[in-house]
Amino acid sequence: MVKVVKFGGSSLADATQYRKVLDILSQDQHRRVIVVSAPGKRFPSDTKVTDLLIKYENGDENEVSLARQLIIERYQAIAEAFKVSDQRFEPIREYLSDLVNLYYVNRKARLAHFKAAGEHLNAILMAEVLQAQGMSARFVDPSELGITVHGDYNNAILDQNSYSKIQDVSANLLSDTDYIVVPGFYAYNDAGEVCTFSRGGSDITGAILARGFQAEMYENFTDVDSIYSANPHVVKHPHSIREMTYREMRELSYAGFSVFHDEAIIPAIEAQIPIVVKNTNHPALPGTLIEPEQNFRSDREITGVVSSNHFAALYLHKYLLNREVGFTLKLLQILYRYGISYEHMPSGIDDLTIIFDKNQVSNAILPNLLEDIHRELQTDQLEWIDDYAILMIVGEGMRDKVGIVDRIVDALARDQIGIQMINQGASRISTMLGVHQNQADQAVRQIYKEFFESKVGVEQ
Template sequence: MALKVTKFGGSSVSSSKQFKKVKQIVEADPDRRYVVVSAPGKRFSSDSKITDLLYLLDAHRQYHVDASNVFKLIRERFLEIKEELGLKTPIEKELDAMAASLNSMSENEIVSRGEYFCARLMAEYLGFPFVDAAEVIRINHDKSIDWDATRARLKAVMNEYPHFVFPGFYGMSANGKIMVFSRGGGDVTGAILANIMEADVYENWTDVSGFLMADPRIVRDPQPITHITYSELRELSYMGASVLHEDAVFPAQENNIPIHILNTNRPQDAGTIIQETSNVPRRYPITGLAGKPGFMSIYIYKKHMSNEIGYMRKVLSVLERYNVSIEHIPSGIDSFTVIVSESEVADSLYEILHEIKRQVDPDEIKVQDHIALISTVGKTMSHQPGTAGRLFDALGREKINIVMIAQDSNEINITVGVNEKDLGRTIEVIYNEFVTKAEEQRAAL
C-alpha cells in the first residue's frame, strides 16, 4: 500500500461545495491517509481570503480599532461551512474564546487560526482525527525547521493514528509560541510531512491542472507539462512560472518524493508530476518557457582586461556592497555585462556607477534598462543539436533584437534578454518554434 500526503490549498477548501470535492477525492483513493489543509480562500473574485481577513483583524487590534465587523466575517465563513455540511464540531466556542482573548494573542497566532479552524471542520467531515500542527511542527528562532524534534513528534502521531487531518502554515517555536511560515506555507507543511513520513507521493491540490508550457495570458491554450524535473522547475520558477511555494520543493526533493500538482475542480486531469529524474518520453524539444521584465544591464569594457587579475571581482564587490543580486554575467575577452534587477538599483545606480569607475577605471561603461529575460528550459535540449540555433534563428526572422544570451552549464536553460516591449512576442515565437511546429508536423503525418 502506497502512502500519500495530500495537501489542499485555499481555493480547494473555500466553501462547503469545495469541502465535498475534497471528500470525494480523499475517499477515491485509500492511499490518501494524511490530509493537510490551508485556510479557506476566495469563493469568487470579489471575495476575501480568510488569511487576509485575519491579517486585517490583527491590524485593527494593533491600532486599537474596532475589529468586530472583521471578526464577524471570519466567524460567519466558518459557521456557514459547518452548518451547510451539518457538522457538530463546536467551533463557535473556540471562535468566541478567540474574540475574547484577541488582545493577548500574537499576530502569528491570529493568522494561524484560518488553517486551524478549517482543519477542525475538515477532520470531522472526513471522519479523520485532527492533529494540531502546533503539537508537531517545531520551528527554530531563525524560522528553520527543527527536524529532529518534528520527526520524533510526527512519528509518535503516526503510530497513534493511521490517518489524520493537519493544518498547514504554522508550527510552534522552542519557547511555546505559534510561528507561521511565509504566505503559501501550507505547501511547506505538506512537504515536511511527506519528507518525514517517507511518502510515496506528495499530492498538492489547487485550482489549476499543474504547470503549462507558457503563460496562457501570452500563448493561447499552451500545452500542459505532465512531467518535469526539480531542476527544470527551479529554472522556470525563478522566472515566476510557479503554482507551488518554492520552499515546498526542497523537503520532497531531499527524499526524492514525487510532487503531483492536481486540480480539485478537475480531478480527472493528469496534472504535473515533479521528480528528480523522469524517463517519460518528452513530446517536445523543450519543457517550458517563462519570462519577466524589470532588468537592467551594466556593460563594462576595458582594453586588455583579461590581463588584469581581479578586475571582475572588484566590480562585483561594488554591487555586493550595495546589496545588489547578480542575475547573469555574459562576458567577452575585454568586456562583460552584469544583469541586475532594476528595482534593486533604483535608488543607488549613480552611486554604483561612480564607484565602479573609481575602482576599475573602465574605458567604457554603458547602462541599458527595460530589459526582459526569457528562459527556455528543457533537460532534453542538450541531447538535441541545433536547439539554440533554432531559437536564435526564429527570433531573428521576427526581427527581435537579443541584448543578452546566457546558457546554463547543464544545458537545460537558454536565457535571452530582449527589450521589455518584446517580452510577449518573444515567448510566442519560441513556443511556436518548438511546440506549435511539432504539433503541425504530427498532424501532417
C-alpha cells in the first residue's frame, strides 16, 4: 500500500524545512507519492513565492525584474544547501525566464500559468534534492498522470475521468522509482493550457492522487499540530481535535477553517480514504484524523465553531411571497444572468434572505442587480447587508442532543449579541448563524465557552 503525502508552503519554505520533510519521508516507507506546494513564508514579513509570481506576471519592468530575481534566489538557496549542481538547477532558471515569452490566449490563462510555476519548480527541485541525497525520485507532471480539468483558468474543476487515468499509470510509476514528486495546485485543460485550482489547491491535488493511487492514507503536513475547535487567533489555546468526520471537516473548512481546503476532502470521501493533518515541525504528534461517519462516536456536543466575514446578504420582503408560484425560480434566473451563485437561502412566509460570497458580487454590478430584482419581482423591501458574518457550529454529537440551539442562542444573548439569521442543516450536525461582523469573534468565544470551557481535559 502507498501513502500520498502533501507538504504545504510553510513546510517547504527553505532548506531547513526541506530537511524536516526528508526526515518525515524516511520514517515511513509507504510515503511514496509526494505533493508539493510552492515555497511559503520563511518569517512573518516574508513573501510567498506564489505572490512573487503574481508580481512577476503583472508588475512594471522594475517589479518584474526584482520578482524574478527573488524567486530564483529562493529556489537556489535550497538547491545549494543540498549540493544540487548548477547544471541540474539550470532548467528551473530557464523555465522561469521563459514564462514571459510564452503565448497565452488571454490574461487569465497567463496568470494561471505564472501562479502554477511555484509548485511546478518546487516539485522539480524536490526531486533533484532527493536524488542528490542518494534516493530514487522523479518529477511527474500532472499531464503524465492524465489529470485534466475544465472551467475557469484560475478556479478549475476536475474531469472525473482523471481517476481512471491515474490508476492506469500508477503501478508503472511506482515500480520505477522510490518516490514520485507531483506539483500541486494545477493541471491542464483539453487544450493543454495550465489551469489552477482555487488558492490552496495543492490540498485538492493531494486528495485527487490519494483516490487515483487508491492510497491507504492521505497525510497533509502543514504548520500546526492539529486542527483546533476554534481559531487560535480568536480563542486562546483552543481544544485540539483528535478525530473528526469528513462532513464535519467540510462544514468547518467551508466556513473558515484554513488548515484544509474545503473542496479537497471530496475525493477522499468518494474513496473513503482517511486523512491525517500533521505538523511538519512536530511530526511525532498524532495530529487530527479525518475519517468516515460510520461507527464514529463523539463525546462532545460540538466539534468546532468558526466564523467568516467574506459573506454578504440580500434581504428581500414581499407580502404573500409564499403564495407566488415561481418566485424563487425568477430570482435564480436573475442571478444566473449575472453569473452569481448563492450560498444559502433561508426564507419565511413573506421574507427571504440570500447569502452570497462577497467575491461574486462586485460594486460595479450590485446597483444593476438590485434594480433588476426589485423591478422584476416587485419587492416591497430590498436591503443589501454588507456587514455580515457567518458562524458555523458543527458536531456529529449535535444529532443526538436536545437543546443545543437553545444553548447557543442563550450564550449569545447573555453577551448582547444579536442573531440576524439562524439555519440548521438537514444532517443536524451543523447550525449556521448570521451576526454583525464586529460581533463575530465575540460570538465564537461565547459559544466556545459554553461548550468547551466547562469540560476542560475531555478529549475527542
